[in-house]
Amino acid sequence: MRKISFTDLRLGLIATLVGASITMIAIPAAAQQPMEPTAIERAKILAEPGVFGVFTMFKLRPDWDKAPAAEREGAAAELTKLIEEHKNNVLVDVYLTRGLKTQYDYFFRVHAYELDKAQTFMRAFRATTLGRHSDVAETQVGITKALNYITKDMSPGLNSGLSSATYTGPAPRYVVSVPIKKDAAWWNMSIDERLALMEEHTAPTLAYLVNVKRKLYHSTGIDDIDFITYFETDDLKAFQNLMISLASVGENKHHVRWGDPTTLGTIHTPEKVVQALAE
Amino acid sequence: MRKISFTDLRLGLIATLVGASITMIAIPAAAQQPMEPTAIERAKILAEPGVFGVFTMFKLRPDWDKAPAAEREGAAAELTKLIEEHKNNVLVDVYLTRGLKTQYDYFFRVHAYELDKAQTFMRAFRATTLGRHSDVAETQVGITKALNYITKDMSPGLNSGLSSATYTGPAPRYVVSVPIKKDAAWWNMSIDERLALMEEHTAPTLAYLVNVKRKLYHSTGIDDIDFITYFETDDLKAFQNLMISLASVGENKHHVRWGDPTTLGTIHTPEKVVQALAE
Amino acid sequence: MRKISFTDLRLGLIATLVGASITMIAIPAAAQQPMEPTAIERAKILAEPGVFGVFTMFKLRPDWDKAPAAEREGAAAELTKLIEEHKNNVLVDVYLTRGLKTQYDYFFRVHAYELDKAQTFMRAFRATTLGRHSDVAETQVGITKALNYITKDMSPGLNSGLSSATYTGPAPRYVVSVPIKKDAAWWNMSIDERLALMEEHTAPTLAYLVNVKRKLYHSTGIDDIDFITYFETDDLKAFQNLMISLASVGENKHHVRWGDPTTLGTIHTPEKVVQALAE
Amino acid sequence: MRKISFTDLRLGLIATLVGASITMIAIPAAAQQPMEPTAIERAKILAEPGVFGVFTMFKLRPDWDKAPAAEREGAAAELTKLIEEHKNNVLVDVYLTRGLKTQYDYFFRVHAYELDKAQTFMRAFRATTLGRHSDVAETQVGITKALNYITKDMSPGLNSGLSSATYTGPAPRYVVSVPIKKDAAWWNMSIDERLALMEEHTAPTLAYLVNVKRKLYHSTGIDDIDFITYFETDDLKAFQNLMISLASVGENKHHVRWGDPTTLGTIHTPEKVVQALAE
Amino acid sequence: MRKISFTDLRLGLIATLVGASITMIAIPAAAQQPMEPTAIERAKILAEPGVFGVFTMFKLRPDWDKAPAAEREGAAAELTKLIEEHKNNVLVDVYLTRGLKTQYDYFFRVHAYELDKAQTFMRAFRATTLGRHSDVAETQVGITKALNYITKDMSPGLNSGLSSATYTGPAPRYVVSVPIKKDAAWWNMSIDERLALMEEHTAPTLAYLVNVKRKLYHSTGIDDIDFITYFETDDLKAFQNLMISLASVGENKHHVRWGDPTTLGTIHTPEKVVQALAE
Structure with a gap:
């Protein structure tokens, strides 16, 4: 089940492995330094490698139903304004899951060239009317990359x-x-x-x-x-x-x-x- | 344990697989385009393939017991009215599980030709008296299909x-x-x-x-x-x-x-x- | 690991299996049609096959401690009365687990010849003082049967x-x-x-x-x-x-x-x- | 993987097994009937076999922080008094886990010659100031025994x-x-x-x-x-x-x-x- | 799958094993008795073996959003003061996870030469404004040690x-x-x-x-x-x-x-x- 022979490893392959890994890191490091734009362009950020994606699923708390109607109705404009304020840092999509999922009612997909910018946006959202009435049910973080396997060379x-x-x-x-x-x-x-x-x-x-x-x-x-x-x-x-x-x-x-x-x-x-x- | 030989795959079977999968998709795609009726007929929608089924299990919150009796008693008529309003979009069944299950007291089985119609109904239910006093405990979504294995031809x-x-x-x-x-x-x-x-x-x-x-x-x-x-x-x-x-x-x-x-x-x-x- | 040979199955054993299963069902169906008595007799229902057993574990909510003493003290008589009202439909046992189990404080074992009668009792209990201050932590449902293996014939x-x-x-x-x-x-x-x-x-x-x-x-x-x-x-x-x-x-x-x-x-x-x- | 041959079992070994198990039970039953003392002695009960140990882990609820200081400060004396009242039935140890464990703040280890005595104590604790502000997070029950393997004879x-x-x-x-x-x-x-x-x-x-x-x-x-x-x-x-x-x-x-x-x-x-x- | 032969063990190897384990314990015991300093030095404690690390993750409760602004704003100074008071006993780092993790908003990494000192600090934190509005979501405890495998001698x-x-x-x-x-x-x-x-x-x-x-x-x-x-x-x-x-x-x-x-x-x-x- 083990891919390496213990003896081989001990007999001098270590130096080779060390060298190989130094080379290995050099390639993706170069490939993953995107130019950070001053304004996020939707088509561009969705196509580029090296972009962070943060998925955050939220469930409304029962007290949302008891909030004054005006407060609930103002929440949409408040979110639109927040997205506008952060448009140089993050691209924001929101989806509706209420009625189809047990654990959450809606979710965000946020793209950013720097992960801390996405964190800042999500933190600011938590202070909005909608955010204050919601519990986070799930968070997933990932990075986009160029194709790993089905490349022009390999396949x-x-x-x-x-x-x-x-x-x-x-x-x-x-x-x-x-x-x-x-x-x-x-x-x-x-x-x-x-x-x-x-x-x-x-x-x-x-x-x-x-x-x-x-x-x-x-x-x-x-x-x-x-x-x-x-x-x-x-x-x-x-x-x-x-x-x-x-x-x-x-x-x-x-x-x-x-x-x-x-x-x-x-x-x-x-x-x-x-x-x-x-x- | 693997069904394919790696070498075979690399030596030209790829084109075949691609072709095969294009053919494969063609068949179910054709078989699954139902005619959407203007009014849902129970016997028909329960017999047809290509119909979405949404199962949603609910648990009453403790505050339900404290709601005014009139409010609780009006909840049945409110649900009947909601089902009537959505009768062109969804077929709705409700079942009683209180006393037999730990996690939920009742559940919905909703059929629809388009899933978003089922979502809209379930979302509207959440705004009713009963819905506002309930927590979703489980949601399951599926599609009906023609028999896969025990067909006239195969068995x-x-x-x-x-x-x-x-x-x-x-x-x-x-x-x-x-x-x-x-x-x-x-x-x-x-x-x-x-x-x-x-x-x-x-x-x-x-x-x-x-x-x-x-x-x-x-x-x-x-x-x-x-x-x-x-x-x-x-x-x-x-x-x-x-x-x-x-x-x-x-x-x-x-x-x-x-x-x-x-x-x-x-x-x-x-x-x-x-x-x-x-x- | 599979007990059947696929080829055998395809070559005509199907009819046999179908026949066998029709016979199989005939036996337990006959053995499991108990006479429903007008009043539940403890010794009898505990000895018979074909009886449903519903186990329901409950945990008291923190608000129980804050309920008025009179309300708490009246709960015992209220439960006794409920059991008396349902004595023709269910046999009820209650056990104390507080201090020995984490998730629940007490549990019911309810026997009934028809499961919906047990459900009706458990639903009625939920409307009592004790029931309204409790959360269901576990429900288990089973049926009694005659011995399956260690019979006079087989062992x-x-x-x-x-x-x-x-x-x-x-x-x-x-x-x-x-x-x-x-x-x-x-x-x-x-x-x-x-x-x-x-x-x-x-x-x-x-x-x-x-x-x-x-x-x-x-x-x-x-x-x-x-x-x-x-x-x-x-x-x-x-x-x-x-x-x-x-x-x-x-x-x-x-x-x-x-x-x-x-x-x-x-x-x-x-x-x-x-x-x-x-x- | 199975230790017994099915045929052997069926051919007459059953009587032997039955006899063997009757003998087996006789030994531990005798070894486990401790003399119940009128007052629990710490050194004795901690050394004897046949003693029940009940471990109960508790987490304070947020409302504990909001309880009046006098009530919180009186809780220590209340627990001391309760332990004194039950000293003929149980030996009680309490440990502090707040700051080191996620799910609980403190836990009890209670020893008793009869398990129902331990249950009675833990139930009484639940009615104290501290108990009413705590949720049970874990309960474990065990019995002490003489050494099973590393005995003078065997090892x-x-x-x-x-x-x-x-x-x-x-x-x-x-x-x-x-x-x-x-x-x-x-x-x-x-x-x-x-x-x-x-x-x-x-x-x-x-x-x-x-x-x-x-x-x-x-x-x-x-x-x-x-x-x-x-x-x-x-x-x-x-x-x-x-x-x-x-x-x-x-x-x-x-x-x-x-x-x-x-x-x-x-x-x-x-x-x-x-x-x-x-x- | 078993590393030892049962027979060998029984035939006299026990004494050897006992001796070996006594020697074994002697070494790490000696290596792990750090000198406890009167004041914690960051660079030193982060480099030494035998240091306890306590990781504690916290989630703010919804009532934090409803706390008066002055109270929330004073929380930072209160934490700074607490860290200063405990600086001879613990080294404290705090990190921000809100927006990136589902289950917690921030976490502590606390280093101490004695674990009970870390417990005392974390317990004191629970009594601060921030601590009283937070739930512990995760606690992990570990000890630093010298390298186990990649030593000068072995590798x-x-x-x-x-x-x-x-x-x-x-x-x-x-x-x-x-x-x-x-x-x-x-x-x-x-x-x-x-x-x-x-x-x-x-x-x-x-x-x-x-x-x-x-x-x-x-x-x-x-x-x-x-x-x-x-x-x-x-x-x-x-x-x-x-x-x-x-x-x-x-x-x-x-x-x-x-x-x-x-x-x-x-x-x-x-x-x-x-x-x-x-x-």
Whole structure:
């Protein structure tokens, strides 16, 4: 079960390993120094590697229902104003989960080039009317990266497949986020073994490029998960079939956690989400 | 343990897999586009594939007991009115679990052709008297589908067995819902292997067609379970024997979760459920 | 690991399985139709198969301590009256666990020939003074059955051993209930394999017939456990040795859950339990 | 994996097993009937087998901070008085965990010859000022027994080692309690196999007799654990090394639960504990 | 699977084991008796072995938002004063996690030569304005020790690698703490086997000496974890790559728990943390 022979290790391979790891770090460090813009551009930050994503799920407390109507109704404008004030630091999306999830009523997805900026925004939100009536039910933090496996070099066929189609459906009504944790056996595989499994994973997903949008965040070490997978779709039945495909490949045997919680919600402007909760 | 050979995958099978998955998606996509009716018909929506089912379990808060009697007594009429207002969008069933379950007192089963319509109804319910005194304890979401395994083509004998008998008992007094999650080994089996296990699973259930009604919802990817199995019966002892039969077949070895929670309740009109809770 | 050969199943065994299961259901269905009496007789309902047992554990809320003394003191009489009103429908036992268990202060064991009658009683209890100050911490539901394995036919020696001695100790002061869930391998064994393990399980218990009373409830499918095992004793040290014996046999390797929670309490009349909590 | 051959069992061994178990029970039953004294003597009850130990962990509720200072300050005297009133029935120790544990602020260790006496004391405590402001966070119940494995007969060398040294350090400032649950494989081993593992377990502990005091309670069947291990020390670093020794032997492979919770606290008189919490 | 032969053990090895363990304890006992200083020096206590570290995570209760502004604003000065009063007994760091973690808003890391001094400080904090509005969400206790494996004697190459570079980045903005629990197989390995795995673990970390600071606490037996690993960095992307390296070695297969919770926060003075929470 162990990949290294103890004797080999003791007999001089240490220096090699040390050297290798120094080289290894050099590459991602270079690749991950994004230029921090003075104003956040939606299309840009959503496409770049090296961006932090903070997912925060909230549940309204019973006292929200007892708050004066004016206070509840003012909450939407208050959130809009807060988002405007922080627009140079964070990109903010809000989703409605009330009625579809047990543990939370709405959730934020916040993007930032520096994680402490996202923290500052979320902290400020906690001081708003809505924030003061809400409990945090879940927080997930990740970083965007360039593709790890299905690159032009390592898997040219699938890499080209990934750019052969784009989303053509109606504006997505639904959002799904699924945290993932892999087992130690996964991380102990060689890159070639993981590449083969990721190719098996990727192949059936190509057919869904037209009706499901996806985004990936890497979380190992900065959270208790390895990945956050994020989806938008208008066709939940197609999405459900996509997920069955992903359950049916060898990679799934390495999932210690896949979901738990799976978050299913609907997509609206932040104002609409707050208004729906204030009704 | 892995079903694919890494080398094979790398040597050109990728294109085939891509093609296969495009074909695969084409079929269910076509089969799952229901006609959305202007008014929900009970018999029709309960029989059709492509219908969303939302199960929501609620627990009354202690403050419910302290609410004025008039307010509590008005809650039944308020719910009836809400169901009437949403009758073009959702079919609503309510069940009584107080006295039989720890975590919740009553639960909703809501059917809709579009999931956001079910969300809107459940959100509106949260603003009613009963909703404002309740905490959500559990939410499960699934989609109905045509039979996957025991079809006329794949398993003609059992398929004909399934239509050889129907429920002949008294109007069912009891409802049981059981969420199911299967392991990665299950999803990684070939369709023939799963068919054989589902035949072993189905055979002993035929004898219970006369005293247990069943319905199945598919949840992979839109919830943290794979299936919601729903039962109605007037004979809990027969039902209990049915469940022992289902525990005693090979498929059960692939259950990561079977129940947890098993929900056992009694069947009444929505008004009766609310009245029982208001006493 | 699978007990059936897929090919065999496909080649015509299905009809046989269907037939077998129809026969199977016929037997317990007949054996389980008790005559419903107009008044519940304690000795009779505790001895019969086909009886529902509902275990409900309650924890007092902090506001109980703040309730007026008169209200607290009246709670015992109120419960006595409620039990009297429902005496044709349910047999009610109440036990004191405060001081011995973390999650609950007292618990009910309710027997009924029809489960909805037990639900109605427990619902009515929730409206009493004590019920309104309590939270449900645990509910377990089961059905009594005739012996499954250690019958006169299948295991005559042990069957006769079971009737060779009865409880001879003082009136039991202590009650213990232990829910059990078995693994899929257990349910997939042949009846002979399970019989052999149950014989190994039963043999060391005979010595404790004189100082530990037992009762078994079957829960598969109507709850998230397979069995509720219930004990009364005045000699907890003998009971503890009995439980070590049961841990030391092969059957224990098939316990997914054994306890969790083990409930340990003392036996009193319902009035005494409420008075002890009202002090 | 199974220790018995099914055929053997069926062919006449049953009578033997029955006889053996009757003999088995006779021995511990005799060994465990302590003389109940009219007044509890600390040194005696802490040394005897057949004594019940009840561990109860409490967390103060936020309203404790808001209680009038006089009420908080009177709580220490109230507890002292209660302990005095029950001194013929129970021996009471109280420990301070606030600042070292998340889930509780203080805990009781109560010894009694009859478990219902311990329950009565703990119930009475719940009615005191401190008890009414506290939530129970954990309860563990066990019984003391004579040594099971490292006896003069079975393991004379280690048995003599156990009495070759006693605690010589300063009065212990620290208390640690660790509940243990063993797996089914452990309980299914022969006594010789378990003895060998317990000898491996005991050997490295001898060196710590001088700086760590220990006591063992047996809980199988009366709680959801098998043992409560209790330690007092003034040298937490030595204690930590002892625990690493115990982690490093084969017995540790049979721990389903070891800790969870590990309770670490400081040792004071009951008065001092309450005063510290009242500050 | 067992490391010892039962027969060998019984035939005389016991005396040897006893002797060996007495020697074993002698060494760490000597190495771990630090001189207790009259005033805590930050650089010294952070570098020494035999120092206790107490990590305590807190969540503000909803009533904090409703406290008078003056009270909230005074909390920072109150904490500063408390830290000053205890400066001879403890070294106190406070970190801000609100916005990044679900379960807590801020956490303390307290160092002390005697654990009861840390307890006294944390108890005193609970009586402050901030403490009275907070719930403890997590407590972890550990002890610092000299290197166990990568010593000059056992692994000279890597030991020299560890001192070949130091942190050269900007003042760290981020803190991460990760509790670890290892499995019984880990603790049952020989020292050589563990050394080999720790060398494989250490090699890839050398490259990150320049941008990630680390500190290790040992917790076996005094908490339900084996280690607390503590990191400071200004480069979370480098840190995330470091953690992927640590996931990808054989040692990771022995982690029963790695994180759960992973704590991610930002580094500020205690005053700043309280002010940020009081806004």
